[in-house]
Amino acid sequence: MCFRFRIDRSAGVLWLRSAASIGSCFRKRREYVLRPLKELQLLYTPSASYIRSAARPGSSSCESIPAFERFENDARKKSSGGGKLHSPSRPNAEASRVGEWGKVFGSSRWSGVARDAAQRFFSAFCPCVPRVPGGNLQSSPVLPALRILRVKPLLSGAFALAMLAAAGCHRENRYFQPPQGSDVAPAEEQMSPLVAGQQSLQFREQQQKEYEGNAYHISEGKRLFTWYNCVGCHAHGGGDSGPALMDDKWIYGGEIDQIYLTIVQGRPNGMPAFGGKIPSQEIWEIAAYIRTMGGHGPKAARSGRDDHMQMDSEQGRKDEELKAAPSTAPETG
Amino acid sequence: MSKRELWGQVAAASVLIGTCTAALAQEHPRPAVADDDGDHWTMPSKNFAATRFSPLADIDVDNVKDLKVDLTFSTGTLRGHESPPIVAGDTMYIVTPFPNHVYALDLSKAGAPLKWKFDPKPLPAAQGVACCDVVNRGLTVVGDSVYLATLDGQAIALEAATGKEKWRVQVGDINKGETITMAPFIANGKMYIGNSGGEYGVRGWIIALDTATGKQVWRAYNTGPDQDVLIGSDFKPFYPTEQGKDLGVSSWPPEAWRIGGGTVWGWVAFDPKLNLIYHGTGNPGPWNSDQRPGDNKWTGGIFARDANTGAARWFYQTVPHDLYDYDGINELILLDAAIGGRERHVVVRPERNGYLYVIDRETGEVISADAYANVNTITAVDLKTGRPTYNPEKKPQVGKVVRDICPPAPGAKDWNPSAYSPQTGLLYIPHLNMCMNWESMEANYIAGTPYVGANTVMYAGPGGNRGVFSAWDIVNRREAWSIKEDLPLWSGAMATAGNLVFYGTLDGTFKAVDARSGELKWSFKTGSGIIGQPVSYKGPDGRQYIAVLSGIGGWAGAVVAGDLDIRDPTAAKGFVNAVTDLPKKSSKGGMLYVFSLPH
Numbered sequence: 001m002c003f004r005f006r007i008d009r010s011a012g013v014l015w016l017r018s019a020a021s022i023g024s025c026f027r028k029r030r031e032y033v034l035r036p037l038k039e040l041q042l043l044y045t046p047s048a049s050y051i052r053s054a055a056r057p058g059s060s061s062c063e064s065i066p067a068f069e070r071f072e073n074d075a076r077k078k079s080s081g082g083g084k085l086h087s088p089s090r091p092n093a094e095a096s097r098v099g100e101w102g103k104v105f106g107s108s109r110w111s112g113v114a115r116d117a118a119q120r121f122f123s124a125f126c127p128c129v130p131r132v133p134g135g136n137l138q139s140s141p142v143l144p145a146l147r148i149l150r151v152k153p154l155l156s157g158a159f160a161l162a163m164l165a166a167a168g169c170h171r172e173n174r175y176f177q178p179p180q181g182s183d184v185a186p187a188e189e190q191m192s193p194l195v196a197g198q199q200s201l202q203f204r205e206q207q208q209k210e211y212e213g214n215a216y217h218i219s220e221g222k223r224l225f226t227w228y229n230c231v232g233c234h235a236h237g238g239g240d241s242g243p244a245l246m247d248d249k250w251i252y253g254g255e256i257d258q259i260y261l262t263i264v265q266g267r268p269n270g271m272p273a274f275g276g277k278i279p280s281q282e283i284w285e286i287a288a289y290i291r292t293m294g295g296h297g298p299k300a301a302r303s304g305r306d307d308h309m310q311m312d313s314e315q316g317r318k319d320e321e322l323k324a325a326p327s328t329a330p331e332t333g
Numbered sequence: 334m335s336k337r338e339l340w341g342q343v344a345a346a347s348v349l350i351g352t353c354t355a356a357l358a359q360e361h362p363r364p365a366v367a368d369d370d371g372d373h374w375t376m377p378s379k380n381f382a383a384t385r386f387s388p389l390a391d392i393d394v395d396n397v398k399d400l401k402v403d404l405t406f407s408t409g410t411l412r413g414h415e416s417p418p419i420v421a422g423d424t425m426y427i428v429t430p431f432p433n434h435v436y437a438l439d440l441s442k443a444g445a446p447l448k449w450k451f452d453p454k455p456l457p458a459a460q461g462v463a464c465c466d467v468v469n470r471g472l473t474v475v476g477d478s479v480y481l482a483t484l485d486g487q488a489i490a491l492e493a494a495t496g497k498e499k500w501r502v503q504v505g506d507i508n509k510g511e512t513i514t515m516a517p518f519i520a521n522g523k524m525y526i527g528n529s530g531g532e533y534g535v536r537g538w539i540i541a542l543d544t545a546t547g548k549q550v551w552r553a554y555n556t557g558p559d560q561d562v563l564i565g566s567d568f569k570p571f572y573p574t575e576q577g578k579d580l581g582v583s584s585w586p587p588e589a590w591r592i593g594g595g596t597v598w599g600w601v602a603f604d605p606k607l608n609l610i611y612h613g614t615g616n617p618g619p620w621n622s623d624q625r626p627g628d629n630k631w632t633g634g635i636f637a638r639d640a641n642t643g644a645a646r647w648f649y650q651t652v653p654h655d656l657y658d659y660d661g662i663n664e665l666i667l668l669d670a671a672i673g674g675r676e677r678h679v680v681v682r683p684e685r686n687g688y689l690y691v692i693d694r695e696t697g698e699v700i701s702a703d704a705y706a707n708v709n710t711i712t713a714v715d716l717k718t719g720r721p722t723y724n725p726e727k728k729p730q731v732g733k734v735v736r737d738i739c740p741p742a743p744g745a746k747d748w749n750p751s752a753y754s755p756q757t758g759l760l761y762i763p764h765l766n767m768c769m770n771w772e773s774m775e776a777n778y779i780a781g782t783p784y785v786g787a788n789t790v791m792y793a794g795p796g797g798n799r800g801v802f803s804a805w806d807i808v809n810r811r812e813a814w815s816i817k818e819d820l821p822l823w824s825g826a827m828a829t830a831g832n833l834v835f836y837g838t839l840d841g842t843f844k845a846v847d848a849r850s851g852e853l854k855w856s857f858k859t860g861s862g863i864i865g866q867p868v869s870y871k872g873p874d875g876r877q878y879i880a881v882l883s884g885i886g887g888w889a890g891a892v893v894a895g896d897l898d899i900r901d902p903t904a905a906k907g908f909v910n911a912v913t914d915l916p917k918k919s920s921k922g923g924m925l926y927v928f929s930l931p932h
Binding site for chain 2: 235277
C-alpha cells in the first residue's frame, strides 16, 4: 500500500496520488483533489494511524466518487500553471511539490499527516464500495448517494452471498440513492404550527417516509452528526452550548423539514448556517438521525446506542477488554 | 533594676521581636503588591497581586451569624453569573452574562437605585461559539472609566459616571470561533485581554489596548513563530525544554499551531516592580491529543511578559502536550515569602492539573509543585526538568475508552479563583473532586464550529463528594483543612480580615467559614446556584458589606442554565453526568445579593 499525498492549505485542497497499484482502488497513477476541503475550509492535522484498517487492498474503485475531481496527467500542468494550489510562501512550484509530497508509510515528518489524510480519504470520501453482484453501484459514473460501506474486502464475498441468502427476509430495502426529488430543500418553511390558510404536509410526509424509516440514512446521519461537529455543541442529543435535541422542546421546530432548514439556514442565537457546505442528502440524513434521538420513527431503523461511555456499563468494560486483549500481552488486574 | 538586668531584658525583648518577625515572615507570605483601596473592590482579583482579600474586619467570625440581606437586584438574565459585583466610589457595577448588560447602582441612596444601564448589543450568534455557557467574568473600574469585554469579542470603555461609551473596538472574530469571557485586566495604562475558544480551533492571543483610546499597543499569540509570540532576546525560560527557536511551530504537526488553542480566558496579575504581567494559556486543540504530537507550545502554561511591550520573559508549561483539557488559565497570586530559608518572589498557581505550583516569578523556576486534589494522571512534577510525569495508563488513545481519569476535563479546579489571606497564610481553594471516562475521536476542523474530538463522561471522585473547599498552607506545602461539598464548587472564594472566607455552592447556598478552621459560621440560601465571585466593600455609610451574584450556569451548571437532557451522559462535554441531580436543586435566574450586619 503506497500512495502519496500533498496538502495545500492555501487552496484548501488535499492532493492524493497513487504511486503504485493498490488492488483495484488505485490501478493507475492518478491524482485527486478533494473538493469538500475547500468548501469546508478543512485543515488537516495528523493523527493516529487508521490506514491499516481503513485502506483495504482489494477494495474496489473510487473512480466514481463525485467528491473528487480526478486529474490524470494534467494535474502537474494545473498545479504549476494556476499557481492557486501553492502556498504563497513557496513560490517555486516544483520545489513545493517535491517538498510536500509525502508517502503514507514513509518515515518523513509528513507521515503523520499522510496517515491522517489517508484515513480521512478512505473513511469519508472513498467508499470503496464492494461489487455486489447484480448491484448497480458501479454502473453509474456519478452517484451522489455513494458513501461509506464499511465492508471488509475479505467479507465482501460473504456479504454478497449473505445478500443473496437474505433476499427472502425483507429486512430492509436499502436505497443508497434516494428517489428523484427527495434530497431537495423544502419549498416553504413553517416555523409555527399555526398556519394561515390550508397547510400542505405532503412534502414533509414524503421526506419522513424516505428518511425517517431508513436505517441506512439514519446510520449515515449518526456518523455525519459527529463528522460535521454537530456533536461538539449538541453532545449526543443531550445538548451542550447548543440545545438538547433528544427532548421535546424545539425552538425552531422539530419536524424533519424544519430541522433541515435549521441546519441549512442557521439560527440567530448561535446555530451556524451549513447551507452550501453539506450536501443536501446528508442534511436530510442528519435530520433523520436527530429525529431518532427523540424516539421518532420506527425502532427497527434506529442506530445502536452508545453505552460504552457509561461508567457503570459492564458491557462497555467487557467490550474494552475484548478489544484490548488481542493486541497486548495478558495483564493481571 | 541593674544595668545588666535591663540589657538582659532588652536583649530578650529583641529576640522575642525578632522571633516573632521571623515567624510571621515564615508563616505568612505577603502580597507582592500593596492594596491601594481596601475599602472598595474595583477589579475582580481585588488587587494586582490577586489575593481577593478584603482588609475590612467589621464583619468577623463572632458577629457574622447576624449577617442579613440588605439589598437585592435582578440582573434580568438567566445564564451563568460568574462575575463579581464591582464597587468603586459610591457605585456598584454589575456585568451580566450574555447579553453583557452593565448596571450601575447608586449605593449612596436608599435601596441603591439604578444610576444607568448599558446594553452593548453583542451579536447573538456569539452564543454558538461559547463552549461553556455564555459567561462573563467581570468588569473593572479604573478612575472614571468602566472596562469590559463582550462575548462577541468587543472591548469597551464607558464613562463610570454616566455609562456613556468612550470607545469600543472589535478584537475577536466569532467566525473563527473566538469569544471573550475573561475580565479585562487594567494596569499600567493598558487593558489586557485575551480570547476564548480553545474548543473551536482558535489561535490563542493576548492583547494590550491603550485604556485612553482602545488602540492596540501589542498583540502576542500563544502558538506559532517566535515573532508572533513576542519571544525575543529577553526570553529566558528556566527550563531547557522551553528554550529553542520557534518552538510554537516545531512542537506541533505542520500548520496545526494555526488552530492550536492556547487561549487567554482566565486571570492576569501584575508586578509593578518587575513591570511584568503574568497570564496563563489555555488547552491545545483539539482535545484529541493524538492529532497533535509534540509539546504544543505555548499552550497549557504560564507566561511572564513585559507589561509595556508584551515581550515574553519566561514561560513554564504545566501540561506539555496536554492530554485532558487541563487549561493553564487559573488565577496567579503574587506573594513574597521566605521559602527554604530565603526570600522568594513567587507566583502561586492552583493548577487545573491538580498541582499547586509555587514558581519564582522572576525566573520561572518551579520551587514546589504539590497535588492539592485527587490526581492519577500526573504522578509527580520533576523539579529538575519542570516536567510533569504522566501516568501512561491514563493516556487517551483514539478508539479506546480510558476510564477513571482524575481529575476530569474541568480539572481539579477550573476558573473559579481562590483567595489568599495574609492573616492566616492560607490559600483558600474552591475546587472539584471528580473523575471521568474519556474516548478520543477524530476531530474535523470547520471554522466556527467545535474542534474537540473527545467523548467524556464525568462523575464524583473518591468519597462521593463532588466539591472540596481547601485551605492550603503555602509555606509548609500541605492542606490545613478542607470542607467536603456535595456539589462541584464553581464559585470563587473571598477572604476578609474578619478571619472569614466566603464562597457559594451550586444549590445557591452562600457560606462564611472560619478562615482558621473551616468551621461554618453562617449561610444563606440564595435564589439560584452560585458560581460568582464574592466581594466585600465599605459602603458610603461607612459600614462593611458582602456581595455576590447568584445565577446558575457555567460548565458545571450548564445542565440547568441550558436545559440540557440528563439522559445523555456526554451532555456539556460529560459534566451533565456528574450533576444529574442539579435540576432538582437549583433553577435559573441572576440576582445580586448584598449582606450586612443589622443597622
